[in-house]
Amino acid sequence: MVSRTVEVVNEQGLHMRPAGVLAAEMKKFPGCTVTISSGDKTAKATAVMQLMAAGIKRGAIVEITADGDNEQAALDKAAELFESGFGE
Numbered sequence: 001m002v003s004r005t006v007e008v009v010n011e012q013g014l015h016m017r018p019a020g021v022l023a024a025e026m027k028k029f030p031g032c033t034v035t036i037s038s039g040d041k042t043a044k045a046t047a048v049m050q051l052m053a054a055g056i057k058r059g060a061i062v063e064i065t066a067d068g069d070n071e072q073a074a075l076d077k078a079a080e081l082f083e084s085g086f087g088e
Contacts, residue, residue, distance in 0.1 A: 001067040002075050008060045010085035018086035019051035025077055031069025034078055038062045045078060 010018060014036075026034045026045040034045035038060045043050035045064070056062060062082065066075040 003065040006082040010088045014056040019048045029074040032074045034066045
């Protein structure tokens with residue numbers, strides 16, 4: 001298991017479009033479970049509705065945890081998406 005802490009930099013936080021982008025990218029790592037935690041909320045990175053329900057806003061500190069096959073690659077990709085603001 002590997003983890004990394006990142007800050008949400010995109011203006012609108014983790015709304016529908018970035019949640020969809022994250023879920024789609026994490027589904028490319030089927031043998032790996034990726035979770036996103038912020039405060040007391042935790043969501044599976046492949047579940048768009050869970051990600052949106054977490055209500056993660058701009059400036060929030062998020063812990064990304066990956067466990068399983070290609071966990072480092074999955075973690076790196078998720079962190080890259082957060083750090084780039086999901087292209088917004």
